[in-house]
Amino acid sequence: MDRRFALMITPVVAETVRDDFDDTFQQVDPSAPALSVGELSTQRGDGVFESIGVVDGHAQEVEPHLERLAHSAALCDLPAPHLDQWRAAVARAAEACPPGEAVIKLILSRGVDHGPTPTAWVTAAPAGDFAAAREHGVRVVTLDRGYDSGAAERAPWLLLGAKTLSYAVNMAALREAHRRGADDAIFLTSDGMVLEAPTASLILRIDGRFVTPEPTGGILRGTTQLSVFEHLEGKGFETVDARIPAADLAAADAAWLVSSVRLAAPISAIDGAPLPIDRAVTDDLNAYLLSPR
Numbered sequence: 001m002d003r004r005f006a007l008m009i010t011p012v013v014a015e016t017v018r019d020d021f022d023d024t025f026q027q028v029d030p031s032a033p034a035l036s037v038g039e040l041s042t043q044r045g046d047g048v049f050e051s052i053g054v055v056d057g058h059a060q061e062v063e064p065h066l067e068r069l070a071h072s073a074a075l076c077d078l079p080a081p082h083l084d085q086w087r088a089a090v091a092r093a094a095e096a097c098p099p100g101e102a103v104i105k106l107i108l109s110r111g112v113d114h115g116p117t118p119t120a121w122v123t124a125a126p127a128g129d130f131a132a133a134r135e136h137g138v139r140v141v142t143l144d145r146g147y148d149s150g151a152a153e154r155a156p157w158l159l160l161g162a163k164t165l166s167y168a169v170n171m172a173a174l175r176e177a178h179r180r181g182a183d184d185a186i187f188l189t190s191d192g193m194v195l196e197a198p199t200a201s202l203i204l205r206i207d208g209r210f211v212t213p214e215p216t217g218g219i220l221r222g223t224t225q226l227s228v229f230e231h232l233e234g235k236g237f238e239t240v241d242a243r244i245p246a247a248d249l250a251a252a253d254a255a256w257l258v259s260s261v262r263l264a265a266p267i268s269a270i271d272g273a274p275l276p277i278d279r280a281v282t283d284d285l286n287a288y289l290l291s292p293r
């Protein structure tokens with residue numbers, strides 16, 4: 001793909017006072033090899049990442065993404081990222097983005113086996129075309145995530161609230177959804193509570209209120225969901241974080257999967273049961289999400 005960009009970062013210690021990080025950045029050819037074969041991100045998926053939406057060169061919701069990167073790093077016992085350094089790297093990547101929609105990825109890996117520092121890099125590339133999902137919606141199936149609603153608290157080493165590089169399970173769930181004739185999935189706990197999609201947060205509208213599964217640590221707190229709720233509250237709608245039993249999915253009169261790059265994809269069917277698309281709300285959400293935030 002043309003106009004890609006990659007920047008290797010030498011992480012500096014979080015408390016370091018500096019105004020300029022240029023000497024810690026090295027722009028590299030994004031199509032050339034850049035990582036060591038001893039890299040733990042590629043060997044074990046041992047690291048954390050963020051995907052930031054970019055619209056006409058403006059990186060969206062940078063602060064919530066940086067805060068979540070720091071939260072994920074803390075959950076994984078990785079050194080705290082220096083947020084000014086990452087902010088500067090995001091600004092460099094945003095300058096390299098083509099007009100229209102793009103995506104900036106931030107990656108912080110545990111580094112090379114027995115190596116001295118974490119490995120870190122930022123990339124930028126044009127976003128995929130999500131017009132069809134935003135317009136016609138996505139059909140979803142519910143899939144068992146294989147743990148119960150107490151797992152995050154009982155077993156924090158599962159890293160359920162961290163955005164780690166270990167996305168093989170999420171990708172396998174999407175393939176299973178496709179095998180079942182759907183476009184996407186909604187994960188359920190083994191005791192039947194609604195969680196999230198493999199790469200998006202879920203918002204349901206039930207009795208006029210917008211509801212999302214409460215962030216108990218078993219799901220990733222979505223930056224897009226938080227931003228959408230703020231927008232809806234500004235318009236006078238009620239929003240709630242709630243424990244949602246799977247049976248309540250049938251009570252929704254509209255629903256969306258929301259994420260930083262695809263934005264708001266209305267759900268057109270759940271487990272084969274059609275769900276109407278609220279055109280006006282969907283278009284309003286996507287217009288909002290495409291505006292500078």
Ligand code: PLP
Binds near residue numbers: 197201222223259261
């Ligand atoms: N949940 C999961 C598992 C995700 O991977 C993502 C995004 O990639 C989200 C939720 C949505 O997060 P955000 O809105 O910050 O993109």
